[in-house]
Amino acid sequence: MFDGMQRRITSMWFPRLASDRVLRTHPIDGPFALTLKQANTERIFCLNHEAEREGLQRGITLSDARAFYPELRSCPANRVEDERFLHVLRRWATRYCPWVGIEGDDGLVLDITGSAHLFGGETLMLADMRQRLKRAGLTVRIGLGDTRGAAWALAHYDEGLAEPGKMFEALADLPVAALRMDEKAVAGLQRLGLRKIRDLEGMPRASLTRRFGPHLLLRLDQALGRQPEQISPLAEPPHYGVRMTLPEPIGLFDDVMAGLSRLLDPLCAKLKAQETGARVLCLTLSRVDKAAQMVELRLAHPLRDTMRILSLFERGVGEVDAGYGIDHMRLEATAVEPLPVQQVSYVSSGPEGTLDDLITRIGTRIGLDNIQRFLPADSHIPERSFITAAAAYSRPESLSAGARPRPLKLFPPEPISATGTRPPRQFSWRRMPLTTERATGPERIAPEWWLDDENWHSGVRDYWHVQTRQGRRLWLFYTPQNPGWFVQGEFA
Structure with a gap:
């Protein structure tokens, strides 16, 4: 597309992308940090400038950070929102060129070949980028070079602009980590005394390949322009x-x-x-x-x-x-x-679509969130064995295989007068005299010891399914520790 024109690549690195995103909408004076849970430990994920100035660093535990600086304010990081915000920045960056891609979790890469003159040259273009991003409350480091690797290295280790055709001169004094190598390879190079990119240029390539593999020389050649590196612009999402x-x-x-x-x-x-x-x-x-x-x-x-x-x-x-x-x-x-394409056959069920349409029609009147459905929950305690969820945002779920039947109506336990460990032959419930015809049970349910529930302080319960001669099918339970009988549900 740009035959005979020197390719120019810009790298934008947002070192405080996550914290800047939060502070743009909720400004906070003083040190601030975002935390991320890793291996059951809250660690510092991103810091603002004031927190870094106090000596705090990424990766330390939140408890250590508060011990060092008790006034530190923090909140959990939201990686999904950070990713969405980076995509918003990518769309904004298309004002400078049409070829903009995502660089990791906190950067952008732009192919500005042939577009810098629209802004008065490369220097004025970079100045415009910094000014606009600073006005938006974002910290940015920008690098510009002939290659993607050189632009990335300059943005992360020596913010600036490399003259066309002089990549080695611009990168020679940068650390070997600027070649986008992993920490293990960087540590191995440093043990050999190879600390800067200029140190690699004079080393035998065969020995470097044997010791560190081909990836090291590939990154070096890509940064210096000896090997091409493609920039894949992110496609615009479809507009419906x-x-x-x-x-x-x-x-x-x-x-x-x-x-x-x-x-x-x-x-x-x-x-x-x-x-x-x-x-x-x-x-x-x-x-x-x-x-x-x-x-x-x-x-x-x-x-x-x-x-x-x-x-x-x-x-x-x-x-x-x-x-x-x-x-x-x-x-x-x-x-x-x-909504993936699904195989349609004569056994496909159609009522599901009809139910969804009915929920939609009712939802237009009272709101979709007000239409609820019951879903099974992972608990054997009757009061916790179900949850309610919006029908529009959930799917029906069946009980697991082997689950005991539960009554259609469940209510707080209601005491009845009875003695003994088996269901009473005759009893009165809600002023109705009832006679037991058949009883099935018991099903012993123990309280969940890890939860503090006042309703279960009496200990275990022995549940019975009782069929009465009057047609009532009740769910009774007996408490052995504090002898007593209660009705908690009614079957349909």
Whole structure:
């Protein structure tokens, strides 16, 4: 693409990316650190400048850091948000060139060949980068050279600009770690007295290869431009949006739904090609008076079926005020999730999709988060044997094989008058006289000793499934340590 033009690479390193990201939105005066749990120990993951000035370093335990500086403020690191923020920076960096890639967890690499003149030259371009990033509250170190390796070395060990064709002169006095070697190889080179890159240049290549493998010389040749190193720009994520301009304004419900159907066809085709499904869809209807109406549809499950999505839009579209007419329609999937292609056969179950559509319809009225389902939990204590979760963001789960049946209705234990270790022949519950016809049990459940639960201070419980002549099927338990009978549930 740039035949006859000297290739120029820029490396941006953000040494405090994680802490800078947090402090941009929540400024803190004084030393601050982010922690990360490693091997059951909280260790310092990233520090701000004030913390480093106090002598704190990455990798030390949080307890040691607080012993050294008790006023240190900290919070847990969020690697997912850090990665997302780095991708935001990558998109911002495309203002300087179209070829921008990710460099590790805290850096960017840019191929600025042929674009520096747009900013008045390389020096002014780097100055503009530093100024904008500083204004955004980010610490950055920038290196520029003919190769990716040289740019990385300058950014990490001697921030600056290498003149074209003079990579060895720019890198000769840098430590061997600037060649992107691992700590073990760097330690081995230093034991031999090879501490700087210039020391490697005069050594026999065959002996270095035998001792350290081919990777050392490969990194050296890549940094000096003897071996090519590719820069793979990160592809832009697919954009799931379609629009349509109407020749004449429309306002009838059927016309809007017909236009929506035409928008859904290409959108769903793109979702299928990417093996994704829409989770949130936003329909924007622009009117001739420049006002806009928005209809948002939150789905209970990823979906890319045109007809199913169209029917779920009916309620929202029906509430739209078309005014003097709608002349522009835009549909965008603002949230998508993976939805791989699945084999369809005559044994495939269809009710699941019907249930998801029902949850979606109800969710448009009361909110998806308000529709809950019960899921089994990993506990033999009846009160802890289930959890509630939003039905739109969870899947039904069945009980594990061999699990004992549990009552449909579970309530706090209600005492009954009875004696003995076996279920009473006759007893009264909720002012109803009942007679035991059949009893199955006992199932002994012991309290979870690692949890402090006041309801289980009485010790173990012996549970019985009792069938009464009056038709009630109850779940009774007996407490041997403090003799007593209780009813805790009723079977359907």
